[in-house]
Amino acid sequence: MQLTPEKRRQWGRWAIGIAGFLVVWTGVAMVFPLLPSPxxxxxxxxxxxxxxxxxxxxxxxxxxxxxxxxxxxxxxxxxxxxxxxxxxxxxxxxxxxxxxxxxxxxxxxxxxxxxxxxxxxxxxxxxxxxxxxxxxxxxxxxxxxxxxxxxxxxxxxxxxxxGTTAEYAKAFWDLDRSLRFLGVGRAARRCEWKNIPHMLAALHVQQELFRKEGVHSGLSPLETLSNKSLCGSVEQFLQGYLP
Missing domain, CATH: 2.60.40.1120 (Carboxypeptidase-like, regulatory domain)
Incomplete structure (x- = not known):
């Protein structure tokens, strides 16, 4: 891959920044040895x-x-x-x-x-x-x-x-648990859920299928992932990704 002059300058800035960060962090760790390892x-x-x-x-x-x-x-x-x-x-x-x-x-x-x-x-x-x-x-x-x-x-x-739709719904408990981090802490404040629109769109489609058949699943409402005042509505964001 041939790098453009601008790309070379960008990589150079990153290298200088990382080197400076290493020097400062190592110096702090030497002065304050009880701090976590740098x-x-x-x-x-x-x-x-x-x-x-x-x-x-x-x-x-x-x-x-x-x-x-x-x-x-x-x-x-x-x-x-x-x-x-x-x-x-x-x-x-x-x-x-x-x-x-x-x-x-x-x-x-x-x-x-x-x-x-x-x-x-x-x-x-x-x-x-x-x-x-x-x-x-x-x-x-x-x-x-x-x-x-x-x-x-x-x-x-x-x-x-x-299996049946009801049996399929039970298989979503651990999937839902694996995505809960998106709705708490820094991940929620940074709207990290917007990084996975296709996954959320697929889950939205599946939730609608379960709802139409009156089947309860282990999937939490997708809106619980978003702080609307910071990130907006999940459902509105997904409109461009839904079939």
């Missing part, structure tokens, strides 16, 4: 790509919404989530392919947070299919500034659901 000062995740196929036919699945979440956990004994350093979405093409690429490093902030070891958490969903997850193995924390994903290069299989 390493790593940033994260710049390696690319993640893969394919999604139908479990029965082994044919590629297009239109699968894939959400990737890189979450920071508190280094204190609670280990509770404190920040999403990145929330991204990809939609599979006709070949079933998806990809995620970080175009820039992201500062690790707050410094009490470290990337959870199983990040990124990948969530796969397509209407009529069961959801799937893919993530790294669990370990205390990930201090590698260039984290990779064990899901990179893998083929993910989705199974078409063959």
């Amino acid at each position: 390493w790593p000062p940033f994260y710049w995740a390696l690319p993640v790509h893969g394919r999604v196929v139908d479990a029965d036919t082994d044919q590629p699945l297009a239109g699968v919404a894939v959400v990737a979440n890189w979450e920071l956990r508190d280094t204190a004994w609670t280990g509770s989530p404190i920040e999403e350093i990145a929330v991204m979405e990809s939609v599979t093409d006709e070949e079933g392919s998806f990809s995620f690429l970080w175009w820039r490093p992201r500062v690790r902030w707050p410094i009490t947070g470290v990337l959870r070891s199983d990040a990124p958490m990948l969530l796969f969903f397509k209407n009529g299919y069961t959801r799937e997850f893919c993530h790294n193995s669990f370990a205390p924390f990930n201090r590698n500034p260039f984290p990779s994903s064990n899901c990179n290069g893998r083929t993910i299989t989705l199974k078409k659901f063959k």
Whole structure:
């Protein structure tokens, strides 16, 4: 890939900024050794790509919404989530392919947070299919500034659901739980849910199908994800993504 002069200058500014940040943070850590470890000062995740196929036919699945979440956990004994350093979405093409690429490093902030070891958490969903997850193995924390994903290069299989509508509805409890972070804390204030419109549109369609058949599901109302005064209405935002 040939870089333009403007792109070279931009990368140069990033390099100078990162170097300066490292110097300042390391100096502060030396003066105040009881502060949380300054390493790593940033994260710049390696690319993640893969394919999604139908479990029965082994044919590629297009239109699968894939959400990737890189979450920071508190280094204190609670280990509770404190920040999403990145929330991204990809939609599979006709070949079933998806990809995620970080175009820039992201500062690790707050410094009490470290990337959870199983990040990124990948969530796969397509209407009529069961959801799937893919993530790294669990370990205390990930201090590698260039984290990779064990899901990179893998083929993910989705199974078409063959039970009743009521049985299908029960399968959404853990999917709903996996997305609740979007409606609380910094993720809510930064309107992170707007980063995954295709996933939310698919869930909206599924909620409407359940409602028409009078079936209760484990899906929370999508409007609970948004602070309307800051981010507006979820349903209005999704109008351009609904079939």
